Amino acid sequence: MRLVNNIFSLKASRITRCLLVDFGKKWTIRELAKKADVSVGYTHAIITTLTNMGYVQRNDTDNKLVLLDPAKLLKRWAAFHQYDHFNTFLDYYTFEHEIERFLEKIAERIRKEQYALTSLAGASLVSPYVRPIDVHFYVENKEKEILMSGLLDIKPTAGTGNVRMVIPFDKGVFYGTRQIEGIRVVSNIQLYVDLLNYSARGEDAAKNLYTVMEKEWSKILIGSENV
Incomplete structure (x- = not known):
């Protein structure tokens, strides 16, 4: 076997x-x-x-x-999962001073592309708890990174940027994505594993997200018992 x-x-x-x-x-x-x-x-x-x-x-x-x-x-x-070790990060800088305004730009300009928000910015749309200071989102590959950087008018930076495009270790990260306020966000499962080991702020946001998932699981279990 x-x-x-x-x-x-x-x-x-x-x-x-x-x-x-x-x-x-x-x-x-x-x-x-x-x-x-x-x-x-x-x-x-x-x-x-x-x-x-x-x-x-x-x-x-x-x-x-x-x-x-x-x-x-x-x-x-x-x-097991190590978000900052398993993936490839591409750092950019946006001159938008408000995260919310940049998220609106994402919704408007790259809606036809495959991407998915994760980390604190993703969590802020699902279950706000920690205010993000940057935006992380998955993109398919290097070619899409170049395309989206132009569409979003962001500039590459040698240091850690306030926008980080993430080429994933595997395309499975896009499974279960959904739209929230016009923006595609990874599944709660992917969001949790990305957040938990990323930073102290990420761990706090992950714990808050976990309570949301617990409630969803409980509803499913109660529903299955009533069938």
């Missing part, structure tokens, strides 16, 4: 992310593989590993896969 050594490796994290973002959903191996864009064989190995670890089980009624404890799996992933 094939197992994997790291349930949070590049492709394995796509499976983990799908299970967490869509907590409460019942999956077949093929459905999960298609959603995560991972082979069926590798998905089976990940699920076997997660089942052996007690994170996943098959439903008694239809034999589909369900995630048992999202909090436990998320906290383990967050302890």
Whole structure:
């Protein structure tokens, strides 16, 4: 029986992310593989590993896969994930003095591009707690970085900028993105793991976001009990 050594490796994290973002959903191996864009064989190995670890089980009624404890799996992933080490950061500077005004510019000028806010700026739209002093957002690749820097009228800087475009370690970070106030933001799951180990302010924002997710999980669990 094939197992994997790291349930949070590049492709394995796509499976983990799908299970967490869509907590409460019942999956077949093929459905999960298609959603995560991972082979069926590798998905089976990940699920076997997660089942052996007690994170996943098959439903008694239809034999589909369900995630048992999202909090436990998320906290383990967050302890492994290192936002500032896994990704590539491209620093820019905007002359906009107000973060809110720059966010409006993002909504207006790059709405047709694939991007997703994360870190404190993303958290400020989901569950405001810590006021951001910069804006981080994922972009697909170097070519998109160049395109968006022109659209947003931002200038590259040798030091740490107040705008940071982030080329992700894997495209899975875009899974579960949603629009908030016209701006695309990563899923709460991705936001939490990005925030937790980023800085003291990030940890505070992550803890606040976690309370939001706990409430969402509770509603899902109560709903499943009433079915």
